[in-house]
Amino acid sequence: MKSRKLRDRIFIITMVAPALILLLAFVVIPLFIGAFTSLFQTTSMTGGGTFIGLKNYVFALQDEVFWKSIKNTLYYAVFITIAKNALGLGLALLLAKKMRGLTLFRVAVFIPVTFSFIVTGVLWSWIYSPVFGILNEFMNTVGLGGFIQEWLSDPAVAMTSICVVDVWKWTGFHMVIYMAGLQKISPDLYESAAIDGAGAWQKFKSITVPQMNATIVLNVLIAFTGGFVQNYDLVKVMTDGGPFNSTEVALTYIVRNLLKFMNVGKANAMTIILVLIVSVFGFMQLKIMTKEDDDE
Amino acid sequence: MNRLSEGKTKKRLFLCFKYLVLILMLIITVYPVLWMIFGAFKDDYEFYNNIWGMASEPRIENFINAWNRADLGQKYLNSIIITVLFLILLLPIASCAAYVIARMPKSKFRCKEIIYLLLLVGIVIPRGVLAIPIYQVIVALGLANTRISLVLVYVAQFLSFSIFLMRGYYASLPKGLEDAARIDGCGWFKSFWYVMTPLTKPGLLTVAIFGGLNVWNEYFLSSILIRSQELQTIPLGLAIFVDDHNVYYPELFAALTIATVPVVILYIIAQKKFIQGLTAGAVKG
Structure with missing residues (x-):
């Protein structure tokens, strides 16, 4: 009996060990190494340097560009979260009823989801291009020529231009999720509300939103946490943080500190600050995902 | 009777609106992809002067050159x-x-x-x-x-x-x-x-x-x-x-x-x- 117990235990350990080791090595330990390195002034990737306590954090927080990059990151995350979810939910509601061509449409709007951010970014750099980009051409044709901007080289609009690309890539994704969520709501609910004389807005407010609560929250969190980290690729290929740091996001600035300024300590201090911000939302996401589990 | 047909027109208008949105979204998502593929077949001149459409003479060698160069x-x-x-x-x-x-x-x-x-x-x-x-x-x-x-x-x-x-x-x-x-x-x-x-x-x-x-x-x-x-x-x-x-x-x-x-x-x-x-x-x- 005892050996059976031991065998079970060995079985459990061998089953979870590979996953635990990998997560420790490439998520948990990096977190500690990041926190540790952030206390040193160093240009070396492998340790060493002078211990300077929390000074790297002071340097980071006194660095205007870092603040700017955090602000841009938040702007990016908030912008794409609102736009993707409003568009995704709006389209899903509009197209909830069966209609001809819907399947084709669903397949088509999902194509950009399969693109890499690099391809997406390069493609859109050309769409925005003042020389032969189709956006300006299009605006001229339809008489909106007056609204033409220097999409990527005007510091006032460049960040928004990049956000729009991210929204373009992901709206189909959110729409499909919302469509699936809507399909799960029982039509009886709407029917009885219609009998009670509820209008479209009332139905949306008192049936759709509460029924889709978990889906909406999860979609918002996925978009939001994604907004903190996915922006690197797009910014890198479209503007590389310019003009005048107007599109610098946290990750591009952290990498710049590492590879260009060789300031490993400060790059790590900024990483830890970013982790602290993002993990709050990541934790919320985890809570919601596992709470649904318990309900099952 | 009159009200009934009014409701019908409303429904039809709404359907038209839905198709309009659908087609607009379809263009916004798919056209950039097509534009990329069109551009890949063009020569220098057409790339700048025939912005919207397909190449008049598709250049396959663009692909071969890109494949080799990159x-x-x-x-x-x-x-x-x-x-x-x-x-x-x-x-x-x-x-x-x-x-x-x-x-x-x-x-x-x-x-x-x-x-x-x-x-x-x-x-x-x-x-x-x-x-x-x-x-x-x-x-x-x-x-x-x-x-x-x-x-x-x-x-x-x-x-x-x-x-x-x-x-x-x-x-x-x-x-x-x-x-x-x-x-x-x-x-x-x-x-x-x-x-x-x-x-x-x-x-x-x-x-x-x-x-x-x-x-x-x-x-x-x-x-x-x-x-x-x-x-x-x-x-x-x-x-x-x-x-x-x-x-x-x-x-x-x-x-x-x-x-x-x-x-x-x-x-x-x-x-x-x-x-x-x-x-x-x-x-x-």
Whole structure:
């Protein structure tokens, strides 16, 4: 009996060990190494340097560009979260009823989801291009020529231009999720509300939103946490943080500190600050995902 | 009678509006993709002067030149090697962990909750945020600038989500099935491997599509971990090709097309599985 117990235990350990080791090595330990390195002034990737306590954090927080990059990151995350979810939910509601061509449409709007951010970014750099980009051409044709901007080289609009690309890539994704969520709501609910004389807005407010609560929250969190980290690729290929740091996001600035300024300590201090911000939302996401589990 | 027909016109107008939105969205999403493909076939003159349409004389040599100049063959090979190794490691590792979390009774598996929470740590810290210290770990392990370093990091980054998803699939299987297997003399491992895991195929497919596509398209981590040209993946190679100021633009568009079209074709062939695979994390039940 005892050996059976031991065998079970060995079985459990061998089953979870590979996953635990990998997560420790490439998520948990990096977190500690990041926190540790952030206390040193160093240009070396492998340790060493002078211990300077929390000074790297002071340097980071006194660095205007870092603040700017955090602000841009938040702007990016908030912008794409609102736009993707409003568009995704709006389209899903509009197209909830069966209609001809819907399947084709669903397949088509999902194509950009399969693109890499690099391809997406390069493609859109050309769409925005003042020389032969189709956006300006299009605006001229339809008489909106007056609204033409220097999409990527005007510091006032460049960040928004990049956000729009991210929204373009992901709206189909959110729409499909919302469509699936809507399909799960029982039509009886709407029917009885219609009998009670509820209008479209009332139905949306008192049936759709509460029924889709978990889906909406999860979609918002996925978009939001994604907004903190996915922006690197797009910014890198479209503007590389310019003009005048107007599109610098946290990750591009952290990498710049590492590879260009060789300031490993400060790059790590900024990483830890970013982790602290993002993990709050990541934790919320985890809570919601596992709470649904318990309900099952 | 009058009111009835009024309602009908209203309905028809609404349908028209819906189709208008549908077609507009279709153009916004699909036209840029077509534009990329059109551009890839043009010559210099048409590239600047025939902006909207197809090339009058398609130039196939753009593709050949792009393929050679950006060394896309090597990049494809690297991306394939990395994605395949990633899946070979991720699927069994995630399945094993998910299985014991889902099926082992608590009496046999103490601190199950704590271990499960630990396994989900990757959901709290989004992929990529820790790139800098991860690079330090890779350097310390002597794995800098290797394919295997990327594979290991990717697997770790996707483990939490995969375990979470697979746990759901294992947990939903009936208990009687496993009991029957155990009575027939199957040990834990045998019942895991031969009885339970084949039934989680949809889950495995979801993990494979979600993880595979993400890894195939990944740029950030590879740009930090990979230094030498012969190890570059497709996104990495493209980003560098773009930075080359002497690049001939139709060739650049050809390179973008070569990088995207195979995945798009794969997606169109298996679109149902793709959509399900990529959205499964957010739609439950």
